[in-house]
Amino acid sequence: xxxxxxxxxxxxxxxxxxxxxxxxxxxxxxxxxxxxxxxxxxxxxxxxxxxxxxxxxxxxxxxxxxxxxxxxxxxxxxxxxxxxxxxxxxxxxxxxxxxxxxxxxxxxxxxxxx
Amino acid sequence: xxxxxxxxxxxxxxxxxxxxxxxxxxxxxxxxxxxxxxxxxxxxxxxxxxxxxxxxxxxxxxxxxxxxxxxxxxxxxxxxxxxxxxxxxxxxxxxxxxxxxxxxxxxxxxxx
Numbered sequence: 001x002x003x004x005x006x007x008x009x010x011x012x013x014x015x016x017x018x019x020x021x022x023x024x025x026x027x028x029x030x031x032x033x034x035x036x037x038x039x040x041x042x043x044x045x046x047x048x049x050x051x052x053x054x055x056x057x058x059x060x061x062x063x064x065x066x067x068x069x070x071x072x073x074x075x076x077x078x079x080x081x082x083x084x085x086x087x088x089x090x091x092x093x094x095x096x097x098x099x100x101x102x103x104x105x106x107x108x109x110x111x112x113x114x
Numbered sequence: 115x116x117x118x119x120x121x122x123x124x125x126x127x128x129x130x131x132x133x134x135x136x137x138x139x140x141x142x143x144x145x146x147x148x149x150x151x152x153x154x155x156x157x158x159x160x161x162x163x164x165x166x167x168x169x170x171x172x173x174x175x176x177x178x179x180x181x182x183x184x185x186x187x188x189x190x191x192x193x194x195x196x197x198x199x200x201x202x203x204x205x206x207x208x209x210x211x212x213x214x215x216x217x218x219x220x221x222x223x224x225x226x
Contacts, residue, residue, distance in 0.1 A: 004157070033212070042118075042216035042217050042218040043216040045213040045214065045215070056213060059213065091157055093157070099209070099212070102148075104160075105157030105158045105159065106157050
């Protein structure tokens with residue numbers, strides 16, 4: 001069966017540009033999560049969705065970051081006016097439901113802001 | 115604030131040896147402790163997980179030891195193999211919580 005997929009796999013952009021990162025969760029998974037992995041760092045929680053709602057956005061670093069989920073499936077993470085410190089691997093995960101269900105991760109999008 | 119501290123940052127083990135990675139947490143509300151394995155260019159994958167009602171969990175060559183009073187848990191990889199070379203992350207979350215709090219990761223290299 002298909003796992004979590006993310007696109008693009010790599011993105012190079014110029015400082016100040018907007019970028020959109022896409023996540024396709026495992027079919028039937030109601031919960032979806034975004035994490036950020038900076039070089040040499042652990043994974044940092046950004047936001048999670050239950051269905052199309054985002055009960056916890058506490059990890060979004062600034063108002064330049066936003067995310068949405070439509071149809072209880074695909075999610076898009078948008079970074080506006082990118083900065084060099086936004087360079088990282090953005091990982092998406094999904095789980096069947098909430099409450100400590102196993103989270104299955106995608107391969108990530110490697111973002112480089114020049 | 116780093117809620118889960120992981121050590122060492124990197125580890126080199128001979129083939130057949132035991133790899134040990136340690137984590138300590140601060141939030142006593144945490145009650146689920148997974149370990150993830152990540153290969154280069156891939157997303158993390160769940161390796162093994164434990165809840166605080168047991169002190170040890172073993173799956174094949176992988177064992178989690180848990181010390182609730184010390185707020186520490188560790189991953190032991192027995193008979194380490196070159197194919198185990200990867201980055202390992204400990205994590206934690208609380209009951210009815212959803213976001214995993216990760217340690218900084220340990221880069222394991224198993225020499226053949």
